[in-house]
Amino acid sequence: MAAAPFLKHWRTTLERVEKFVSPLYSTDCNLRGRLFGDSCPVAALSSFLTPERLSYQEAVQQDFRPAQVGDSFGPTWWTCWFRVELTIPEAWVGQEVHLRWESDGEGLVWRDGEPVQGLTKEGDKTSYVLTDRLGEGDPRSLILYVEVACNGLLGAGKGTMIAAPDPEKMFQVSRAELALFHRDVHKLLVDLELLLGVAKGLGEDNQRSFQALYTANQIVNVCDPAEPETFPAAQDLASKFFGQRGGESQHTIHAMGHCHIDTAWLWPFKETVRKCARSWITAVQLMERNPEFIFVCSQAQQLEWVRNHYPGLYARLQEFACHGQFVPVGGTWVEMDGNIPSGEAMVRQFLQGQNFFLQEFGKMCTEFWLPDTFGYSAQLPQIMRSCGIRHFLTQKLSWNLVNNFPHHTFFWEGLDGSRVLAHFPPGDSYGMEGSVEEVLKTVAKNRDKGRTNHSAFLFGFGDGGGGPTQTMVDRLKRLYNTDGLPRVQLSSPGQLFSMLESDSEQLCTWVGELFLELHNGTYTTHAQIKKGNRECERILHDVELLSSLALVRSTPFLYPAAQLQGLWRLLLLNQFHDVVTGSCIQLVAEEAMCHYEDIRSQGNTLLSAAAAALCAGEPGPEGLLIVNTLPWKRTEVLALPRPGGAHSLVLILSTGDSAQHGLCSCSSPHFTAAPAAPAACVCCARGECWRPLPTVSRLPSAKTDGSVTLDNGIIRVKLDPTGRLTSLVLVASSREAIAEGAVGNQFVLFDDVPLYWDAWDVMDYHLETRKPVLGQAGTLAVGTEGGVRGSAWFLLQISPNSRLSQEVVLDAGCPYVRFHTEVHWHEAHKFLKVEFPARVRSPQATYEVQFGHLQRPTHYNTSWDWARFEVWTHRWMDLSEHGFGLALLNDCKYGSSVRGNVLSLSLLRAPKAPDATADMGRHEFTYALMPHTGSFQDAGVIQAAYSLNFPLLALPTPGRAPVSAWSAFTVSSPAVVLETVKKAETNPQDHTLVLRLYEAYGSHVDCWLHTSLPVQEAVLCDLLERRDPAGHLPLRDSRLKLTFSPFQIQSLLLVLQPTPELSP
């Protein structure tokens, strides 16, 4: 124990030590002032400015002009390349030499054509180590390039971080020099800072705290900054303190280097490519200098970018992966949003990610890594387990605004009962810096004290990249095992989870979704991105299905596997947690829309190609191929194109006994041929009757009060003269669905001013500002008069700047009424919703989630209930009491709520940061209302929501369309949904299909899958398409039996019989 100071004065002792290490005060005589020794300017500096993001090879060939320290460059998103010529003084032989570089923006040092160091002031990286010890014969003259991106670690927000970027921002280089670095001073500074941390962190009640303070004080006494000979004695004092070991019961902290890089956020996708290079080359330097340092890295997409743009750096990452120092984690293509992506899209995150990790790093990930996403679907545990993952790490629930999540280490049980071991780093961050304060917080805040004695500690600058520094590593190494502090081990997720696993008997279980009580506006912000997401999920579903069928039916057809992989990866990229959520800058939103446009256009081309292949060789008239891509019969009104751009409405019947040429009667996918016109022939071609019945009628109102009634024999819809729904009756039971005295289809506006996170948050208090939008009587008009479709439409002025038009449509045979809506939206901080008060009473409502649904309360009893004032859903939500209910369907919305008896769909927001233009302009969307008797399951709500989202396809065929209806698959139970049909990700010659089905009702069920395809072998597989060794399914009479538990997802491989042309 070091000698105590003469006087017992805590504050003066503490501040004395603080001043000794301060970078601000007393640097003329303190230790910090001695960190660097002699310096000299660089020999020559020149620069080249470009708006492009050039490769090194391109950049160095440009015309560099003389530059000097103090120069400005820019503006935002440009790049300034500096050529730096150096001559190290001969007198510095034997010493450590750094290039000290300070500039705004993010820098990357290049040496001999390879990146060697990332430099950012914000990320505490302003030094490039030229040599640890300059040798006699070492070259002393060299040329480096520094590539400086004109954006900060967190973009270029004007004024505040999340404000829209300032396009005019200028940047400056403020230091470029060579300097001697005093490693011994650095070590002492690290020790003194840690001692100060212990003294402050443990506080004046703690014996060890005083020991730390007095040790630090004594170091100041013995250490003369001007006399390096005094340093060893000071070092000895520190070593004595840190060498005093803790007891056996010490908590162990698993410190892992990490660098959260948002794949796009306050900067565009292309800048992320460079952020990866800057951050990871820095990590490589640290791995090289510190063999015990482990760096964990997620997101296959980012690794793929680095592979393509920085092959030299990538090779080094692979090398360090072999040593176990570079640890790929997560298993997904990007760190996606946890709420909005469809179930199938979530599966593809893992399929694309895990296959990439296996191919590039020799193994798949064993933990799902999603530290920064705005909530986690209750289906994730099942998806993880079926993708080879048993462990999950995040910390985002520490952001909950209302309730503290009760665990840091626990079992998370999903919708189907699957369990994973989940861990939230108790320090509630993924960007730790290795301070004593953080280490103590990790122990103190841990909500599973006494249940488990290990926890994670993720250190390194994050969000915009940056990553760890040598100082952070030095701190954590020093805290390896010191009495009074937890043990700190530089570790990996594998080591952490194996310790947690072995110590898991006492852990609690959390069942269901991990709902984030914040960022609930992200279900709605950037409606066009949401619409693109839903639409592209549908397109890829349809392309895969049709291409699979074409593969079976047409020998020369080549399944577009590579193209589909490319399109899926674009969709998955857009599902990143700051893109599909709408919490990105305008540049990113525009790029995302381009990605969707690529998927749409290429997807439609692929659909046409598959349609053409399906029609090839069949006799029949040229014309249209009508395709049902859903696994059940459908009777629907379809608008068929006619020459001259017009459409004609046709009722497509899919009756059980009509498919006379079909391989299966109650069938799916079900398609038939049709000539372009007249429409009625479509059905004639299928041998069916088209019933030109006036199945929808507009009842003339007795009082001519301007109201309109639509009736298709199933439901009767009554609209008031402003377009609001005054009555919705199930005709057969005469049951009214709208609450007495209330009106549905009521648009409401709210003030929407969050506390800070504008695009992200909608606060509870917005509900207090509800204002119904009232229309003018007489704006309602009849649209389509009747026949197979009846409709009415109206205009509504939402505000002086925004207006809405809506067509309310009722089709023959359809159990729901649709609301086609167009909005011209020009608002600031307003939230538009539409409400439907139901004549239903229930304490809970049901919402669709990935591969299933769940219930949430309709009341605000507890803080956990009212924190869910705004929730997410997928294609439908439902409020049911015994025997009756009302479902609200949508084609591209996610934000929703049910409070009391009012179903509310969130339509549009108007946040101004980080994108001031978010959601301004024209929008088009459809929602639908479906009253029903019985349960929503038995009433077919799930199927109806699918139908709304997957319209029948009418594909023009270049050749002859088949005359006979044909169906590939039938499932005997309506509870089981055949979600996906695709070709297996095996070699291109192999004709194996993957089918994915799930139980959608929440029931145990046995069912039969019937197929008309020539199947040779059927076997169950996991979501990564790996055969289940015990999963062989006997095939009898083209049928195989499947058994499901509630919300279970099952995938199977169907190995097809070789077609004669293919067999040898």
Ligand SMILES: [Zn+2]
């Ligand atoms: Zn993030």
